[in-house]
Amino acid sequence: GKKKMKENRSKAMALLVTLLMIGSVLVTLVPSMTTTATxxxxxxxxxxxxxxxxxxxxxxxxxxxxDGTDELIKGNATVGAALSDGADADWKMDSIDATDGDAWDPNNDTIFIDANDNDTYDSGETVVAGKTPAVGTSSTDGFDSDWNFKSYDATDGDAWDPSSDMIVYEEDNNSAxxxxxxxxxxxxxxxxxxxxxxxxxxxxxxxxxxxxxxxxxxxxxxxxxxxxxxxxxxxxxxxxxxxxxxxxxxxxxxxxxxxxxxxxxxxxxxxxxxxxxxxxxxxxxxxxxxxxxxGELGVNYFEGTQDGPEDVVYTDTKELVYGATVNLQIDTSNLTKNTEYYLYYPYYKRVGSGGIYDYYLEWRPYKVAGGASDACINTTGGGIKTFAEPIYFNVSGMWLLVPKGESPENASKGTATDYAYFWVNGTEAYQISLSTDKVYYGKNETITITVTEGGSAAGVWVDVRRESDGRLVFHKWAGDGTVTFNSDWLNNLTYAGNYTVFAYKDIDPTIIGYGTYGYSEDYGYSDPTISTENYSAICGPWDPPEKVSKVAKIVVETGKPQLEIPETNRTMYWNFSGEVKVYIKGYDGKNLTSNLFTVKVYNSEKEDVTSYLTIDKSQPGIIKISCDNWGWDSVDGTWGINGTWKIVVSYDKDSDGTEEWNNSVSFTVTKAPGVQIIVTYPENKEISEVPDISSQPITIKFQVVNREHHYLGEGNLSEDKKNITLSGDILFVGEGGKTLSEYEEIFPGSVNVTHNIVDGTWTWEVDIIPLMDTNGGEITISVDWGDWGTDEETIQVGGANLNGSIVTITPSEFVIGENITLTVKVADATGYAYPNAHVALYYFDDTTGTILTTTSINETDGGGTTSGEYSFLFNVTQQTNWQKDKYGLSEVKAPRYIIAYADIPNVGPGYAYAIMKPKADLKVEVSRDTFMAGKAYNFWINVSTIDLLTGNETGTPSDSGLHVRIYNETGADVTNTIGSLTTSELDGSASIELSSEYFTEPGTYYIYAYNDTHNSEGYNATIEVVPVEVTCDKSEFIWGV
Known part of the structure; x- marks a missing residue:
């Protein structure tokens, strides 16, 4: 019985009052619950x-x-009707709520049809539900909102009809x-x-x-x-x-x-x-x-009836195998169509060749009594029954129990009624042994499968399949009982995981080799699909083999790729940028395809920090892991601390949870040194080849930064250049190397610094011509930054193939104005000489920093000696007048750099240089050699020409273009800084008269003269500036006396 709405609410109110009377210490507010009716x-x-x-x-x-919680207020109950909120507009219903805020009370509240539509109850208007009110009582359109009434209008547009319409109190609020x-x-x-x-x-x-x-x-x-x-x-x-x-x-x-x-x-x-x-x-x-x-008969169930898998054979189905003779017991409780059921076995036939076959399936009655009668079982009385004699299972596959008068063909197609069937398995006649049952993915190993029967080699079919999906790896005939194959991860065992090895042979009257597919659970269903009149999906795999082996397994374990981090990439500095380069190779040493791999990086606290890093897997065999600030960023702060970090590289080829490759390698994150050089180009710190004459120079880029993230190059640029030295196999730097300041004097415009305003870095960009050396060239960049310390980085030249030639030139320096034979020697990086190189000599323009390749001084294709030597005459005209007239230089002068260039086919180019020096046949003389600091003197300086063999004066050089300078003992030009003299007083004259000039800095000085092609090297004048000594004959005295 259902309770009325009013009674339910009254009880709820009474319960609430009781609870409040019990105690007011704790008041619990209970939220309204939405009732689900259905x-x-x-x-x-x-x-x-x-x-x-x-x-x-x-x-x-x-x-x-x-749950039937809805309450019919008025009308005809229509179960399943959809309800609408409020009163239907066509009904013109009004409501009178005697007490505002409470539920519907039929003894005091009213629902009526307001025929006059004046919101007032008038005499004669129909009361639909509740109390009949006093005439003139005010009303509200529709239902009072406190009542939660809904309506059902059976026919839209008509007036209220209590025989078909409904007014419902809907407690569950589900609108029905x-x-x-x-x-x-x-x-x-x-x-x-x-x-x-x-x-x-x-x-x-x-x-x-x-x-x-x-x-x-x-x-x-x-x-x-x-x-x-x-x-x-x-x-x-x-x-x-x-x-x-x-x-x-x-x-x-x-x-x-x-x-x-x-x-x-x-x-x-x-x-x-x-x-x-x-x-x-x-x-x-x-x-x-x-x-x-x-299910599939013979795979995951082995007996059944037309109604599906069912226990029909009372005998253990494990006994039902080819070659066995069994007293077959049948449970006849499901065999009710006839009292006689006959036993049929399959006769599989295949006709054709070359993979094109027609298939046939016949159902033959099993004979007993020497072939005189068909095997039959009588089901009268039900229970467990047997045949007249034990049954010899002469073929594997589906066997049928068919009632008398029914066609076995219909049963095999699933269209008969009240039939039964069971499966006869192949007998486990073969034994499999494996030379190894475990190999590693990616590591090619030889596996030998040996199959025997009773201890002797057996000719069988051998199938190897991937266990997870049954994919055939190979199907081979083992005539001598052995199959040898390579684990070959690219073609055979192409996934990690388990592989099955199965040996079998079909020996029924129509022997088949199972084509290229091999026998499997899918044979007949797919791989290949068998289509024939008397065979259907209910029959199980087509023509299963009579002799089989137990399944053996080969496990392909997860392979370990060879991971190596070069020494130069193995240490990252905390809060500095850097790149860890991981070389990834297979067991055979060949590069693996990097972009196949998943890369995870774990910090020293074993936290996965991969998301903070940029990982580049675009290049085969290399994984590059870079970070702008190792261990720290501006959002999360510190996300890693100093210590040993780990990189895990893995590959799950088919996302099955078994990885084909997995290995890890470690690197170090540590406190940054006082100063470090960061080579940004070439990124791998390797110049793969010496550039040819049309591609030089190339630019190397690097940063020099201290522990406080300040950069050399952001301050006094001219001074910073003096702190960085280039040495090694670069044209012009020589054996001892040169600072960037010195290098730029030879190679103008070759040194620049760029500022990245985004990341705040300062990068040196230096144009160079790299050189080859024996077994490859090497360039060293070194820095000495005072209290911050020193550092150096190297860049290799030539790559793995040593692309470039070793070129030397002799003499390495000579004096302008004399015919000279220059000999260029060319060899590869192993020292092997080449007589067939292209060799040329060019001027280097030290005002533009370019090799003047438009017109060579001399060149040849081949013609060298067996020792790889090429000789060129460099005459006086080429050394002097032709500087301007033929080679495009702005003036005739020395020193000049002469570039030797060679290019060997399939080896590469190379460079060397010789210096054409000025002729040192000027002599400087001065009228006095000692000067007191601060005292003014009158003196003269004369410049003359001399015979270099005798040292005797031969004349006076031209005043035009003549310069005289004063150098200190360190070789610095101090002309303008040690006294009253200026360079303008010392230019343009071979005879210089000076008056009232003084020196302020004591020391030894050298007066040097030069013009475009001559200088006074070896014949400079030397002067001494001595300090003034002041002495007093009194050690102390009294003031005012």
């Missing part, structure tokens, strides 16, 4: 195996319960009176597809007896496959009403006669998949907990 619950269908063609398979079971099932949607969470089902229906439990019975329960409607949504939809022609009751429904499938065997069924109702008249239903996926498998 609920959908599932009952899990048990796990099972079904057969192809099996009918009436329950795949989903659910119950809908409606009772409820009504209008449709259901189901999906499969398993692997079976729509083609694996011939029909899916919705049934209603009849209550005849528990559980589904196709003959007793009510078929409602069929489901339709909806490809766009990948689900089945059932829209009920006649919806099912529910009022204060539970009804159970079954989703029932018929399995296709040719399904995908071993596929799975796990149906579920998706969220919103039950369509009700109310707003209730299924709010989340309702999944059957268990899985149903479409």
């Amino acid at each position: 609920t959908v619950t599932k009952t899990d269908v048990p796990e099972s195996i079904v057969s192809p063609g099996q009918k009436n398979v329950v795949v989903m079971m659910f119950t809908i319960t409606e 009176y009772g409820d009504k099932l209008k449709g259901v949607v189901v999906k499969n969470n398993g692997t079976a597809t729509d083609t694996d089902f011939s029909e899916i229906n919705l049934y209603l439990e009849s209550g005849y007896q528990p559980g589904f019975q196709a003959d007793n329960d009510t078929l409602l409607d069929s489901f339709t496959w909806v490809p766009a949504n990948e689900w089945w939809s059932c829209v009920l022609t006649t919806p099912i009403t529910l009022w204060d009751e539970s009804k159970t429904f079954y989703v029932v499938a018929n399995i296709s006669s040719s399904p995908t065997v071993r596929s799975t069924i796990q149906f579920f109702i998706p969220a919103g998949g039950v369509t009700l008249e109310s707003t209730d239903g299924v709010s989340s996926n309702m999944v059957n907990a268990n899985v149903i498998t479409i």
Whole structure:
């Protein structure tokens, strides 16, 4: 019995008053609850195996319960009707609420038809529910909001009709009176597809007896496959009403006669998949907990009837193998169509060749009594029965028990009724031994499979398959019982994991070799598909072999790629940028494809910090891991501390959780040194080849930064250049190397600094011409930054193939103005001489920093000696007048750099230089050699020419272009800084008269003269500036005396 609304509310109020009277110390506010009147619950269908063609398979079971909480206030109860909020507008109903704020009270409240539409109860107006009010009582349109009334208008547009319309108090707020099932949607969470089902229906439990019975329960409607949504939809022609009751429904499938065997069924109702008249239903996926498998005879079930897998053979099915003679016991409880059932065995036939075959399947009666009669079992009385004599199993495959008068062909196609079947396995006649049962992915190893029968080698078929998906690796005939193969991770064992080894032979009358597919559970279904009149999916694999082995396994363990971090990339500095370069190779030393691998980096606290890093896997065999600030960033602060960090490199080829490759390598993050050089180009610190004459110079880039992130180059640039030295195999730097300041004097415009305003870095960019050396060239960049310390980095030249030539020139320096023979020697990086090189001599323009390649001084293609020497005459005209007239220089002068260039086919270019020096035939003389500091003197300086053989004066040089300078003992030009003299006083004259000039800095000085092609080296004048000594004859005295 249901309780009236008023009574329920009165009891609730009484309970609340009682609780308040008990005590007021604690007051609990209880939120309003939304009642669900209609609920959908599932009952899990048990796990099972079904057969192809099996009918009436329950795949989903659910119950809908409606609790009947709605209360009819007035009208005719229509179960399942949709309710609308408030009163229907056509009814012209008004309400009178005697006490505002309370629930409906039929003894005091009123619902009436306001025929006059004046919001007043008038005499003669119809009272629909409740008390008849006093005439003239004011009313409100519709239902009072406190009552929670809803309406059902059977015919839209007409007036209130109590025989068909309803006024309902709806406690559950689901917008329906009772409820009504209008449709259901189901999906499969398993692997079976729509083609694996011939029909899916919705049934209603009849209550005849528990559980589904196709003959007793009510078929409602069929489901339709909806490809766009990948689900089945059932829209009920006649919806099912529910009022204060539970009804159970079954989703029932018929399995296709040719399904995908071993596929799975796990149906579920998706969220919103039950369509009700109310707003209730299924709010989340309702999944059957268990899985149903479409079985395959001989694989995951071994006996059955037309109704699917069933215990038919009382004898243990493990005894049913080829070659066995068994007293076969049959449980006849499911064999009810006839009293006589006959035994049939399969006769497989194949005709054709070259992979094109026709297949035939005959069903032959098993003979007993020496072939005189067909084997038959009598089912009278039921129970366990046997045949007249033991059965010899002469072939593997499906055997049939068919009632008298029924065709075995129909049974094999699944179209007969009341038949049974069982499977006869091959006998385990062969033994397999493996030379090894474990190999490593990526490491090619030889595996030998040996098959014997009774200790002797057996000619058999051997199949190797991947266990996880059955993929055939190979199918080979082992005539002598052995198969040898390579684990070959690129072609054979191409995944990590387990591989099965299976040996077998078909020895029934029609012997087959199973084509290129090999025998498997799929033989006949796919690989290949067998199509013949008397064979269907219910029959199991086609023509299974009579003799088999147990399955052996080869395990392919996860391989370990060879990981190496070069020494130069193995240490990163905390809070500094840097790149860890990981070389990744296989067991054979060959590069692996880097972009296949997953790379994870863990800090010294074993935290995954990969997200902070940039990982470049674009180049085969190399993984580059870079970071702008190792261990720290401006968002998260410190995300790693100094210590040993680990890089894990892995590859899961098919995402099955078993990795093909996995290994790790470590590097160090540590405190930065006082100063460090960071080479930014070339990134790998390798110049792969010496550039040819048209591609020089190349630019190297590097940064010099101290521990406080300050950069050399952001301050006094001229001074900073003096702190950085280039040495090694670079043209112009010589054996001792040169500072950037010195280098730029020879090679103007070659040194620049750029500032990146985004990251704040300062980068040196230096143009160079790299050189080859024996076994490869090497360039060293070194820095001495005072208190911050020193550092150096190297760049290799030539790459692995040593691309470049070693070029030398002799003499390495000579004096302008004399004919000279220059000899250029050319060899490769091993020292092997080449007489067939292209060799040329060029001027170097020290004002523009370019080799003047437009016109060579001399050149030749080949013509060298066997020792790789090429000789060129460099005459006086070429040395002097032709500087301007032919080679494009702005003036005739010395020193000049002469560039020797050579290029050997398939070896590469090379460079060397010689210095054409000025002629040192000027002599400087001064009228006095000692000067007192601060005292003014009159003196002269004369410049003359001399005979270099005798040292005797021969004349006076031209005043034009003549310069005189004063140098200190360190070689610095101090002309303008040690006294009153200026350079302007000392230019343009060979005879210089000076008056009232003085020196302020004591020391030894050298007076040097030069013009464009001559100087006074070796014949300079020397002067001494002595300090003034001041002495006093009194050591102390009295003031004022």
